[in-house]
Amino acid sequence: xxxxxxxxxxxxxxxxxxxxxxxxxxxxxxxxxxxxxxxxxxxxxxxxxxxxxxxxxxxxxxxxxxxxxxxxxxxxxxxxxxxxxxxxxxxxxxxxxxxxxxxxxxxxxxxxxxxxxxxxxxxxxxxxxxxxxxxxxxxxxxxxxxxxxxxxxxxxxxxxxxxxxxxxxxxxxxxxxxxxxxxxxxxxxxxxxxxxxxxxxxx
Amino acid sequence: xxxxxxxxxxxxxxxxxxxxxxxxxxxxxxxxxxxxxxxxxxxxxxxxxxxxxxxxxxxxxxxxxxxxxxxxxxxxxxxxxxxxxxxxxxxxxxxxxxxxxxxxxxxxxxxxxxxxxxxxxxxxxxxxxxxxxxxxxxxxxxxxxxxxxxxx
Numbered sequence: 248x249x250x251x252x253x254x255x256x257x258x259x260x261x262x263x264x265x266x267x268x269x270x271x272x273x274x275x276x277x278x279x280x281x282x283x284x285x286x287x288x289x290x291x292x293x294x295x296x297x298x299x300x301x302x303x304x305x306x307x308x309x310x311x312x313x314x315x316x317x318x319x320x321x322x323x324x325x326x327x328x329x330x331x332x333x334x335x336x337x338x339x340x341x342x343x344x345x346x347x348x349x350x351x352x353x354x355x356x357x358x359x360x361x362x363x364x365x366x367x368x369x370x371x372x373x374x375x376x377x378x379x380x381x382x383x384x385x386x387x388x389x390x391x392x393x394x395x396x397x398x399x400x401x402x403x404x405x406x407x408x409x410x411x412x413x414x415x416x417x418x419x420x421x422x423x424x425x426x427x428x429x430x431x432x433x434x435x436x437x438x439x440x441x442x443x444x445x446x447x448x449x450x
Numbered sequence: 451x452x453x454x455x456x457x458x459x460x461x462x463x464x465x466x467x468x469x470x471x472x473x474x475x476x477x478x479x480x481x482x483x484x485x486x487x488x489x490x491x492x493x494x495x496x497x498x499x500x501x502x503x504x505x506x507x508x509x510x511x512x513x514x515x516x517x518x519x520x521x522x523x524x525x526x527x528x529x530x531x532x533x534x535x536x537x538x539x540x541x542x543x544x545x546x547x548x549x550x551x552x553x554x555x556x557x558x559x560x561x562x563x564x565x566x567x568x569x570x571x572x573x574x575x576x577x578x579x580x581x582x583x584x585x586x587x588x589x590x591x592x593x594x595x596x597x598x599x600x601x602x
Contacts, residue, residue, distance in 0.1 A: 264522055271518040283511050294513050297521050304525040367504050374505035381541075392467070393502035399469050420461045421498050435501075 252316060260307040271300050274317065278324050284390040285328040297330055299324045318404040325391070325405060329383050362393075373435055377427045385420035392417055454487045462491035466499060 250269060258266030275296065282295050302323050310319055378386050391397045391405060403412045429436050454462075463468050464470050465478050560566045 264526070267525070268518045268522050271521050275513065275517050279513050279517075280510050287511055289511050289514075292519075293514060293517070297524050298519070300521040301528055304521075305528075344534045367507060370501065370504045371508045374501060381516075389502075393499065394506045399467070414460045414464065415456075418456070418463055418600075421463070421495065424498065425494070 253312070256307065256310065256316060257314075259304070260310070267304055270303075274320055275300075277317065278320065281321065281324050281390070281395060282328055284394050285332060291331075295327060298331075299327045302327065314404055315401075318401050319403045321391075321395075321397075321401075322407065325387055329387060332383060370435070373428075373432045377424060377431055380427050380431070381420065381423055384416060385423050387417050388413070389420045389424060452487070454491055458488060459491050462488065463495050466492060466495040 250273070252270075252273065255266045255273070256269045259270050279296050281290065282292055282299070286292055286295065299320075303320060306323070310316065344394055378389060381389070388402065388406070391402050397405065399410050399413045399417075402417075403410045406413065408416075461470075461478060462482075463552060465475065465482070482492055557566070561568070
């Protein structure tokens with residue numbers, strides 16, 4: 248029998264820890280995935296994810312039922328992650344791939360002539376690195392849009408701003424991302440601009 | 451090639467992100483067909499999205515088993531700590547209230563038994579009036595005094 252999320256929320260808000268546990272199980276993968284865009288350190292990730300759900304537990308009675316639970320949950324997760332980044336004093340995010348790993352990837356690429364999956368590995372590393380250099384508000388909106396695929400309406404709900412603000416912030420975030428990419432990794436810019444190079448016709 | 455403004459660039463993003471209603475989308479697509487600058491703006495957003503699509507194939511950091519149990523335990527622990535803190539605050543507040551009540555009762559007892567007395571209201575008022583008169587006198591004298599000259 249499928250579990251009704253609203254029933255779980257109501258029960259958990261009333262102090263039912265079993266219901267809260269089910270609610271955590273229902274959303275843990277999603278929250279975990281979102282937070283892993285902010286840090287790749289497994290220990291920090293676990294701690295952050297726990298912090299998010301403990302906040303949820305404490306604040307469940309303030310949840311307004313007229314909005315979607317996951318946008319409310321995302322809001323808490325994003326705020327927790329950005330607070331955490333602030334606490335870390337904007338230290339560099341942990342990367343799974345070290346510079347040594349990247350060197351290995353590059354040398355392997357040269358020797359084997361393999362471009363597909365290895366290049367994707369580099370794209371992941373560079374994208375993460377460039378994102379890291381952006382101001383927090385731009386990084387967050389790009390994570391929500393490009394990694395989490397949230398609609399403008401959902402982003403507005405998560406970030407507690409208007410859709411107009413989402414539009415202009417996302418526009419600026421993409422601009423800043425492109426500028427940073429050109430500055431830090433010009434070798435990736437041709438890939439970034441493929442449609443333009445081919446004549447600028449959108450597909 | 452026409453120049454496009456920020457409004458058009460934002461529209462290009464909405465177009466690529468699928469945030470336009472069908473009619474608006476059709477009209478914008480027609481504009482893109484005829485405007486190379488707009489087509490370039492659309493291509494730029496598409497390129498950005500394509501890059502992130504490749505980047506997001508990243509494998510998630512594995513979640514350790516028993517996560518929900520650990521969360522429930524932590525929530526329970528934090529709740530216990532909060533309850534204990536609340537209890538401590540209530541006890542502290544109760545102590546303060548008891549001490550304040552004891553002070554009031556003591557003052558009342560001392561007053562009733564005549565150990566301490568309230569000053570006479572008339573005397574207080576007379577003292578205040580005398581003080582005001584003294585201040586006024588001082589101001590008048592200061593105003594009547596010849597101005598001080600500097601130097602020789």
